[in-house]
Amino acid sequence: MGQDLFVGPSDRPDKYRLVRLEGSGGEASLWRAEVDLAGESETVAVKALRPEHQDDLARISARWAEQAELLRFVTHPGVVAVREHFEGIPPHPGGAPADTATERALYLVMNWVPGPTLRDWLLLHPGREGTVAGLGVLEQVAEALEMLHSGRVTPSGRCVVHGDLSPGNVVVTDDDRAVLVDFGQVRLSSHQTVTPAATPGYAAPEVWTRGEYSPAADRFGFAALGFFVLVGTPPPADPDDVADQLFAHPFLHNTPDALRERILDGFGADPSRRPGPRAWLQSLRGGASTSARTFDAVPRPRAAVTDSRGPRDAPRTRVVTASPPRPPAHDAGDVERRLAACHEGPGELVRLALTTGVWEVERSWWTPCFSGRSYHVRLRDRQGHDWVAVEMLLDRDGASRLVWADGAGGEMTECLEELADWLAPC
Incomplete structure (x- = not known):
């Protein structure tokens, strides 16, 4: 067995013991880690900036710090809780002197959410029953999103935008509770970025073309999640004319016109015309209760997505596994x-x-x-x-x-x- 590695802030460099690398993306790696609290070991998630981004440490550190501070306002069972953000020395064996290290690393620590991502959860719940249950999971995601967008979580009343909705950023716990994780692009709705970083197929066109993150962009991402649950394959990655591409998508080829139009409403080019998450989901079901016709109308075989990326971070190459x-x-x-x-x-x-x-x-x-x-x-x-x-x-x-x-x-x-x-x- 290899030697244990630790990370931590300057005053406690061995605070977190790294247990397992869970995923690695373009900007960061995600570790499952443990921290000793009151004599017991607790599991946490540690997001670590990849070494190749050290030259941009100051800018990324400021962004991560803002994200951490913003998420501390949010207390909701459907949103992962942030514990702390710090700079420290790179992963090291226990007892290494922190004051002798010349390199610095950036870390964001969050509560660990046990369970598969939505992408992997659907693999475990195939067929019509999995589709029905998957839309039940999305109801919880919709409720969490609308809470973030409501402005009730910040003192200023501004809404919070997740910014990177995707099946890999929703975790389903053992009791079927949906939790939004990996808020790498979280921001107040008035903020913009000139360097879009999101998951192809799930990011709204205005994110790619103008770097605009807004509740409407999250609504697009939610519709993409719904498409994934219904059909089992991601929406087209090309941000140009998404609705037209979806209209011709193989798995919507024989979908009834009314259902297809309701699905496409969430992908509209005009952000102001996209329905809210719960309204969009309700429209698919044709009312307040689950309609079997919704699921029976979707072409089969239903598929679920796996990919080469770890559970919770950054761009990936998708492979669709059909049942x-x-x-x-x-x-x-x-x-x-x-x-x-x-x-x-x-x-x-x-x-x-x-x-x-x-x-x-x-x-x-x-x-x-x-x-x-x-x-x-x-x-x-x-x-x-x-x-x-x-x-x-x-x-x-x-x-x-x-x-x-x-x-x-x-x-x-x-x-x-x-x-x-x-x-x-x-």
Whole structure:
């Protein structure tokens, strides 16, 4: 076992023992840590500035200090609590003299929130029941956001903006309580930034183009969370004409018009016209109570997102893991119907391709990732080991071709070749 490492302010350099690195992003790393309080060990989260940003320490320190002070005004079960912010020496073995270190590091300490992120929680709750429960989680997020936006949490009455809503920044506890974490872009609504830093697909267009963070930008991010819960894939990362991109999104291709319009309301280009989180969520349900029609109208298979980033920090590359349906039974006219359906667009094409029987090959499944013009899919075994990577290239008319890397053999190759032949006439 390696030597324990510690961090802390200058007067207590060994205050926090680093237990495990939970995630690392462009600006900071997130550690699970422990602190001794009244003779007992308590778990906390320690956000540490990455060493490559030391040249910008003063500016980032001022921003983190402002964030910490701002969040100290917030006392709400749906918002993570901040404990302290300090500069100290880099992670070090216990007992290292703090006054001999020449390098300085920046830290933000928050309460530890046990539980998976919303992204991982949905993997544990697949299918229609997971969608219903996921929207229940979003009800709590909506309540926390509207409290932040209300102005009731600051003495001046100004509203607080989260600034980086994403599935990785919502933690679901064991008792299904949703907590907003990673307030890396939190600010008062009157503030702006010329250096946007948010999660692609979840940040409003005005964040990318004008660096404007506002409650309306959070409302966009909340709609993106709702889209993720309903559909299982992030909204398009390109901030230009998001609503138009979503209108043509494969997983909304066959969604009823009324439901699709209600979903798109949250992504409007005019920030002033985006509904509040609870109003938007209520509109999806068609009233005060949960409507089964809302969930039954969403195309399946439902997918949930995993990615290569740690639980709570910074940009990431997403891979969408779909829960596989059983292959349909094929009758004599099935091939003709499937080929005709190919011409309806990329969404129908891919959804049909994923139900051609590939699911059952050697107990495997697809993990598709839509990039806008192609689906990159990776075949995995049930332990998650990669077997073969496949790319399904789509053009604007829905035509496609299938490409896969060497490594598939036997029955797998035969299946892929059959799928490629099936797609060719489209």
